[in-house]
Amino acid sequence: MKNYDLTIHESQPGETFRRVDVIGCLDSHTVVGFEKSLHGLLDEGACRVVLSLSDLSYISSAGISALMGLTHRLRKSSGELVLLQPTDKVYRVFRTLGFTNIFKIVESEAEVDGIFSPS
Amino acid sequence: MSRTDQPAPCGDVVELELRCPSDTRMLAPVRAMATTLARQQGFSAEQIDQIEMAVDEACANVVRHAYRHLGISPDLTDKEKEVLAAERASAGDCTIGIRMSLGEDRLVFQVIDNGIGIDNTPPGVSGIDEFVERGGGGGLGLLIIRNFMDEVRYDQQDGQGTILTMTKYLGIPGESPSQSV
Numbered sequence: 001m002k003n004y005d006l007t008i009h010e011s012q013p014g015e016t017f018r019r020v021d022v023i024g025c026l027d028s029h030t031v032v033g034f035e036k037s038l039h040g041l042l043d044e045g046a047c048r049v050v051l052s053l054s055d056l057s058y059i060s061s062a063g064i065s066a067l068m069g070l071t072h073r074l075r076k077s078s079g080e081l082v083l084l085q086p087t088d089k090v091y092r093v094f095r096t097l098g099f100t101n102i103f104k105i106v107e108s109e110a111e112v113d114g115i116f117s118p119s
Numbered sequence: 120m121s122r123t124d125q126p127a128p129c130g131d132v133v134e135l136e137l138r139c140p141s142d143t144r145m146l147a148p149v150r151a152m153a154t155t156l157a158r159q160q161g162f163s164a165e166q167i168d169q170i171e172m173a174v175d176e177a178c179a180n181v182v183r184h185a186y187r188h189l190g191i192s193p194d195l196t197d198k199e200k201e202v203l204a205a206e207r208a209s210a211g212d213c214t215i216g217i218r219m220s221l222g223e224d225r226l227v228f229q230v231i232d233n234g235i236g237i238d239n240t241p242p243g244v245s246g247i248d249e250f251v252e253r254g255g256g257g258g259l260g261l262l263i264i265r266n267f268m269d270e271v272r273y274d275q276q277d278g279q280g281t282i283l284t285m286t287k288y289l290g291i292p293g294e295s296p297s298q299s300v
Binding site: 003029066093 | 182259
């Protein structure tokens with residue numbers, strides 16, 4: 001697995017969110033680029049963001065802090081950050097530290113659609 | 120990264136010591152070393168995650184805080200950090216020392232710097248609520264270290280930095296041994 005990579009997908013027809021794949025490790029070294037990319041995306045106007053974490057092998061407090069900052073910023077503008085399919089290891093860290101009730105974490109694409117589908 | 124193996128005089132404790140530049144690029148190899156040792160010691164998958172994270176946070180705190188007075192901070196560009204870190208490391212004054220002791224029932228990590236000292240670094244958050252309320256920021260690392268390791272001790276070296284000693288014991292109830300080696 002690569003140490004770090006990030007892919008920002010264009011919205012597909014009918015999608016109301018932007019999807020971002022995060023690959024590798026999110027630590028004090030890689031978080032700088034991650035935050036720059038994600039805040040850039042928010043600056044462009046994205047307010048519904050899905051982070052796919054199925055290939056995220058490690059997250060440190062720096063990564064969690066970045067996710068918290070993004071969540072905070074998006075919720076202030078009535079947006080949402082959704083964490084899709086975190087690896088078991090990353091989910092264990094969230095659970096142990098008490099973040100499973102703070103972040104919006106989902107296990108399937110269908111749940112994402114449910115959150116963002118127009119009501 | 121330099122490495123010196125120092126077998127203990129008696130047969131049941133092994134000590135290893137690493138010294139590397141105070142640079143976030145060193146975090147991944149240090150984590151790999153910590154998790155390899157923890158796995159070999161028979162810690163559970165969850166305990167290995169906790170050890171990995173605590174060691175990472177301890178080293179990241181050194182990079183972030185210990186040498187700010189020397190001009191190296193995470194806010195510099197990669198190139199600036201690279202040049203400064205190389206200069207400081209070659210001068211031996213901006214490094215992270217990691218001493219690992221493998222006992223029969225425990226794994227002890229010491230993270231050693233010769234920076235400004237723990238008294239001059241920001242305190243950690245008191246809990247997750249504080250962290251969430253302020254929308255992230257720093258301070259979570261210290262909380263992780265305290266919560267994930269069984270014993271944590273800071274020793275300020277008189278004007279010469281800090282030694283953080285973290286111990287994890289095997290055989291904590293409710294944990295199952297790791298299957299993968």
